[in-house]
Amino acid sequence: MPRIDIESLEDEWEEDHHLLSQRRRSDPLSQAAKDRIEDYDPGRIVAVDKGHVGVLYEGEVLPARFSGAMRGTKVVVGDRVRVRPPRHETDAARIVELLERDTILLRTADDALEDERVVVANADAVAVVLAADHLDNGVRFLDRVMVSASVGGMATALVINKVDLVDDRGEVDEIADRYRAMGVEVWVTSAETGEGVDEFARSLTDAWTAFTGHSGVGKTSLFNRLVPEAGREVAEIGRFGGRHTTVSARAMLIPSLDAWLVDTPGVRSFGLGTTRPEDLAQHFPELAALACDLDDCIHDGEPGCRLTETSIHPARLESYRRLLAALREGA
Ligand SMILES: Nc1nc2c(ncn2[C@@H]2O[C@H](COP(=O)(O)OP(=O)(O)OP(=O)(O)O)[C@@H](O)[C@H]2O)c(=O)[nH]1
Ligand SMILES: [Mg+2]
Ligand SMILES: [Zn+2]
Numbered sequence: 464m465p466r467i468d469i470e471s472l473e474d475e476w477e478e479d480h481h482l483l484s485q486r487r488r489s490d491p492l493s494q495a496a497k498d499r500i501e502d503y504d505p506g507r508i509v510a511v512d513k514g515h516v517g518v519l520y521e522g523e524v525l526p527a528r529f530s531g532a533m534r535g536t537k538v539v540v541g542d543r544v545r546v547r548p549p550r551h552e553t554d555a556a557r558i559v560e561l562l563e564r565d566t567i568l569l570r571t572a573d574d575a576l577e578d579e580r581v582v583v584a585n586a587d588a589v590a591v592v593l594a595a596d597h598l599d600n601g602v603r604f605l606d607r608v609m610v611s612a613s614v615g616g617m618a619t620a621l622v623i624n625k626v627d628l629v630d631d632r633g634e635v636d637e638i639a640d641r642y643r644a645m646g647v648e649v650w651v652t653s654a655e656t657g658e659g660v661d662e663f664a665r666s667l668t669d670a671w672t673a674f675t676g677h678s679g680v681g682k683t684s685l686f687n688r689l690v691p692e693a694g695r696e697v698a699e700i701g702r703f704g705g706r707h708t709t710v711s712a713r714a715m716l717i718p719s720l721d722a723w724l725v726d727t728p729g730v731r732s733f734g735l736g737t738t739r740p741e742d743l744a745q746h747f748p749e750l751a752a753l754a755c756d757l758d759d760c761i762h763d764g765e766p767g768c769r770l771t772e773t774s775i776h777p778a779r780l781e782s783y784r785r786l787l788a789a790l791r792e793g794a
Contacts, residue, residue, distance in 0.1 A: 500559050506546040507585075508538050512711035518556055519714075520546045527556040536561055540712040540725050541584040541671060566616040568608075568673065571736030574793035579737055583673040583712065583725050588618040592676035592685065595626045595635050595651075601677070602638060606782040607733040608675055609647075613746040614738055620648040620672070622663060624681040627653040641776055645748050654684035664689055667722035671714070678707045678729025686726040690715040695726060740790040747783055749775040763787060 509524055510517030516538060518527040527546065529536055538544060538561060545560040568582040568589055583589070589612045593601030605621060612619045621642050623635055639649040648666060652659035667689075674682040683695045693715055698708040707729050714725045744750040744761045755762060755769035762770040763784070775783070 500545060503545040503547050503559055505543050505562060506556070506558075507714075508540055508542040508544060509714040510711065511538060511540055512713075516558070518544065518546055518558065520548065520556060525549065525556040527558050530557045530559045533558060533561070537581075539581045539584050540714050540727075541586050541673070543585060568615050568617060568675070569611055569737055570730065571734035573732065573734045573736065574789045575734075575736050578734075582675060582727060585671065586617055586673045586725060587670040588612075588620055588672045590620045590622050590650075590672050590674050592622045592624050592674055592680045592682050594628075594677075594680040595623050595632075596628045597677075597680075598623070598634055598638055601680075602778070603782060603785075604677060604733055605642075606779070607735055607786070610735055610738060610743065610746040610786070611733065613748075614742075618648075620650065620666065622650045622652055622674075622685070624652045624654055624685060626651050626658060627656050641778070644776075645779075652685065654681045654688055657688065660685065660688055664717065664720060664722070667717065667724060668720045669722065671723040671725065673712075673725035674727055675733070676729060677731070680729070682729065683709050683726055686715075686724060689717055689724055693726075735786065735790060736793055738790060740787055740794060743783065743787055743790060747775070747779065749779060750783065761787070 504521070506518040506520035506525075506527075508516060509519045516527045517524050525546075525548075530547070536558075538558065542564065543562040544558045545562065547557040547559050549556050564584045566586060567584050568586065570580055570582055572578040572580075589608060591605045591608045593605060605619075609619045621639075623639065626632070626635060629635060635651060639651060643649050650659055650663040650666065652663055654660065663685075674686065676682050679698055683697050687693050687695055687697065693713075695713070696708055709726060709728045712725060712727045714723050716723055738746070741759070741761055750762055750770075753762060753769060753774055757765055757767055757769075760768050762768050
C-alpha cells in the first residue's frame with residue numbers, strides 16, 4: 464500500500480469527521496472521506512481494557528483512540544483496524560475503521576439471545592483450558608465452546624491443565640482420547656511443573672490462538688509460562704469459585720514461534736443464544752458427518768433417522784440433547 468502524506472490530509476480529515484459526528488450515524492460517509500480512510504494502513508487490536516485500546520501497528524503496540532466518527536464502536540482483541548498513526552510524541556493513534564472479521568468467537572450470558580459478547584476476533588483457534596481435577600463441568604463447557612467456534616469459523620483445541628493435581632490419569636486419558644477421535648488437538652499440561660507446555664507451545668506456531676475457560680483453570684499461568692515477559696497477575700493459591708483474576712483480554716507474541724496467544728478473563732458460562740436449535744447438529748462434527756439423508760433432520764428421534772448408538776459418544780449425545788433443549792427454551 465502506498466504511503467501517504469499524513470500531514471496534508473490532516474485538516475481535511477478532521478473536517479470530514481467533525482461534520483460526520485454531527486450527523487446521524489446511519490448517514491453514509493462521503494466518497495472522499497472513504498478514500499482517505501482507505502489510505503491508512505491496517506493494525507491489529509492486541510489489548511482492550513475498559514475503553515483503553517492497544518493496537519499493534521508496524522511492529523509496535525500503541526495506545527489508540529477512536530476517531531470521532533467511530534465513537535461507540537466496540538473492538539475486541541484480534542480485530543483488524545485502519546490506524547492513523549500518532550502525529551507527535553504525546554498523541555494517541557486513531558482507529559479510523561474496523562475491518563471485516565474473518566472469524567469470531569461469540570458467547571451470550573445465557574442461552575437466550577441477549578447480551579452477546581465477542582470474546583476474540585480473527586483468531587485461528589480457541590484453546591479451551593480445563594482443570595484436570597474438574598473435568599466433569601469442564602467437558603460441558605468445552606462442548607459449548609466447540610459449537611461457537613465452529614459457527615465462527617475457528618478450530619478448537621483442548622488443553623487439560625493442572626494434571627499434576629490428579630494421581631489417577633484414567634479420566635484425563637479417556638477424555639483426551641474421546642476428543643482426539645473427533646479430530647480435536649488435545650494437550651495435557653501443568654503450568655506448575657511445566658509438563659506438556661513445550662509440546663503445546665509448538666502447536667501454536669504461526670497462528671493466533673485464544674484461551675478460554677472457567678476462572679482458575681490456569682489460563683494466565685500458562686500464558687505467563689509461554690510469554691515470560693507477560694507477568695500477568697495470577698490468582699493467589701486458595702482463591703476459588705467465581706473470582707476472576709484476569710479482567711481484560713491481551714494478546715502477546717511468542718517471538719520464537721511467531722505465535723500470538725490471547726489471554727482472556729475466565730467466564731462462568733458460555734451461552735449459545737445466537738445459535739438456532741436447528742443448526743446445532745451441523746456444529747457437532749460427529750453428527751455433521753452422519754450419513755443421514757432425511758431432509759432437515761436434526762437426529763432427534765425423527766423416524767428413519769440414521770443416528771445409532773455407535774454414531775457418537777454417549778456423553779456427546781447427551782451434551783447435544785441438553786444443548787438442543789436449552790436452545791429451544793431460549794428461542
Ligand atoms: N497445581 C497447579 N496449579 C495451577 C496450575 N495452573 C495454574 N495453577 C494455579 O491455579 C490458580 C489459578 O490460576 P490462573 O492462571 O490465575 O487461572 P485463570 O484461568 O487465569 O483464572 P481467571 O483469570 O480468573 O480466568 C493459581 O493459584 C495458579 O497458581 C497447574 O497446572 N497446576
Ligand atoms: Mg487469568
Ligand atoms: Zn438424522
